Amino acid sequence: MSVHALSQRLQARLQDRLGPQGVLLAAADKASYEASARHAGGHAQGVVRPATLEELSWCVRTLAEAGCAIVAQGAATGLVGAATPSAEGSQWVVSTQRLRDRLQLDPQHRSVTVSAGYRLSEIQRAAAEHGLTFALDLSADPSVGGMVATNTGGSRLIRWGGVRDNLLGAQAVLVHPPGQTVGSLRGLRKDNTGLDWAQLLSGSFGAFGIVARAVLRLHPVQKQIATALVAVESVPVAMALLESLEDRLGDFVSAFEGMSAHAMHAALSHLPGATRPFAGGCEYAVLIELTSAVPRDTGLDLDALLLQWLEGRLQERGVLDAVVDKPDRLWRIRHAISESVQALGQLVAFDVAVKRSSFAAFRAQALETVRATLPQAHVCDFGHLGDGGIHLNLVLPPGSDAQRIGLLRTRIYDLVVHTFGGSYSAEHGIGPYNQEYYERYTAPSTRALAGVLHEHVDPHRRLGNVRLD
Numbered sequence: 129m130s131v132h133a134l135s136q137r138l139q140a141r142l143q144d145r146l147g148p149q150g151v152l153l154a155a156a157d158k159a160s161y162e163a164s165a166r167h168a169g170g171h172a173q174g175v176v177r178p179a180t181l182e183e184l185s186w187c188v189r190t191l192a193e194a195g196c197a198i199v200a201q202g203a204a205t206g207l208v209g210a211a212t213p214s215a216e217g218s219q220w221v222v223s224t225q226r227l228r229d230r231l232q233l234d235p236q237h238r239s240v241t242v243s244a245g246y247r248l249s250e251i252q253r254a255a256a257e258h259g260l261t262f263a264l265d266l267s268a269d270p271s272v273g274g275m276v277a278t279n280t281g282g283s284r285l286i287r288w289g290g291v292r293d294n295l296l297g298a299q300a301v302l303v304h305p306p307g308q309t310v311g312s313l314r315g316l317r318k319d320n321t322g323l324d325w326a327q328l329l330s331g332s333f334g335a336f337g338i339v340a341r342a343v344l345r346l347h348p349v350q351k352q353i354a355t356a357l358v359a360v361e362s363v364p365v366a367m368a369l370l371e372s373l374e375d376r377l378g379d380f381v382s383a384f385e386g387m388s389a390h391a392m393h394a395a396l397s398h399l400p401g402a403t404r405p406f407a408g409g410c411e412y413a414v415l416i417e418l419t420s421a422v423p424r425d426t427g428l429d430l431d432a433l434l435l436q437w438l439e440g441r442l443q444e445r446g447v448l449d450a451v452v453d454k455p456d457r458l459w460r461i462r463h464a465i466s467e468s469v470q471a472l473g474q475l476v477a478f479d480v481a482v483k484r485s486s487f488a489a490f491r492a493q494a495l496e497t498v499r500a501t502l503p504q505a506h507v508c509d510f511g512h513l514g515d516g517g518i519h520l521n522l523v524l525p526p527g528s529d530a531q532r533i534g535l536l537r538t539r540i541y542d543l544v545v546h547t548f549g550g551s552y553s554a555e556h557g558i559g560p561y562n563q564e565y566y567e568r569y570t571a572p573s574t575r576a577l578a579g580v581l582h583e584h585v586d587p588h589r590r591l592g593n594v595r596l597d
């Protein structure tokens with residue numbers, strides 16, 4: 129039978145089983161699944177949208193047995209191009225958008241068992257009805273499957289960790305053996321009886337299996353939130369503030385986010401009706417959040433504690449000003465940075481992390497490297513200072529020299545990895561966008577282990593857009 133006839137037969141089988149909602153083949157229908165949040169789009173053979181675990185397993189088996197290449201896609205908010213089909217048009221996208229056959233809360237166990245297609249915001253809404261919350265907070269609305277696959281971080285990692293720290297179980301479908309379901313949804317908080325599929329899948333970037341369901345740990349809704357924006361003279365002053373805050377009020381610190389003056393200015397210009405928080409200028413600002421599940425009527429008053437601490441700090445050198453305001457008003461500024469910076473011109477973004485103790489020194493050297501390599505770059509950096517993460521985002525005039533950008537990328541990553549022992553992809557994971565740096569910086573022993581695992585779950589390398597071996 130000809131390749132064309134085989135492909136027609138496969139399409140007909142998929143359509144028969146999944147119906148018109150479940151298979152997209154027309155260019156216009158596929159288009160949004162071929163786009164990427166930040167990089168060039170690709171082309172898909174087709175898009176399948178299973179609605180149940182059984183349909184997912186059947187789809188993966190059918191595609192794998194037909195020898196097709198597959199890429200899993202959730203909400204497509206990933207920033208390394210890993211959920212976008214490749215340019216050659218040879219891959220099928222398995223979208224989890226319709227995979228919403230389970231959302232089951234266990235308030236007493238403080239967990240939720242949820243299908244891969246649910247979004248972060250939907251989990252938060254469902255959990256809130258029971259006085260609970262999922263620990264992640266970020267300015268995108270990713271899917272459960274995407275969060276597990278990329279081990280998403282976010283602004284509150286300093287207190288509750290990332291996805292891996294809040295993952296009690298996961299179930300996935302493998303391409304080898306085709307369509308086999310693995311993992312566990314028991315959701316135990318203690319289970320020290322062997323290897324854990326959930327932890328193996330988390331941070332495997334869609335290369336080991338398609339996550340169908342996960343069990344996520346929930347926390348009580350925070351009944352008090354106190355937030356402040358503090359203007360400082362320099363990043364070393366910001367880091368000293370973090371130490372002081374943790375010494376004094378450490379149990380309550382749930383975010384310590386930094387933003388350069390340029391990043392803050394971009395966000396304020398972008399937000400309708402926003403006003404400058406500080407009368408004077410500043411080099412850098414930090415957004416501090418304290419939270420507690422203990423209500424105020426117990427006598428614990430986080431606003432008062434934060435104010436008292438700030439009063440003391442405002443006497444110190446380098447702390448210029450502080451604004452205590454409603455959480456929504458301050459977070460609005462922080463969450464607007466990504467989008468506003470992207471709107472300024474050609475964005476070149478670095479998502480890196482170093483130890484907190486090296487943060488100030490790294491940032492100073494990184495800015496120097498940018499100045500020496502691309503002097504025309506406008507640096508709008510911001511980051512999760514509490515965990516050493518920095519989004520070193522640069523805005524360049526359109527049409528800037530691609531070779532110089534590539535050179536800068538290598539220089540910054542070398543600085544992060546070789547000089548500071550840090551990570552060249554702190555949160556966003558691995559995808560086609562940074563695959564070459566995975567190969568450059570990953571230890572051979574780590575790649576060898578990934579190779580053995582890869583061989584076990586996908587010997588023909590049918591799944592995903594990254595190679596971890």
Ligand SMILES: Cc1cc2nc3c(=O)[nH]c(=O)nc-3n(C[C@H](O)[C@H](O)[C@H](O)COP(=O)(O)OP(=O)(O)OC[C@H]3O[C@@H](n4cnc5c(N)ncnc54)[C@H](O)[C@@H]3O)c2cc1C
Binds near residue numbers: 210224279
């Ligand atoms: C404005 C903005 C802010 C962001 N802020 C942060 C942040 O603070 N912290 C952070 O960590 N990230 C952040 N991100 C990145 C992004 O939101 C995360 O990587 C997210 O978890 C990806 O989820 P998704 O559902 O969009 O996955 P997708 O983009 O669809 O896919 C990402 C990867 O996961 C794989 N995948 C998707 N679904 C599955 C599945 N069911 N099974 C197996 N593999 C799967 C894909 O193949 C791909 O490799 C941000 C993104 C944006 C646009």
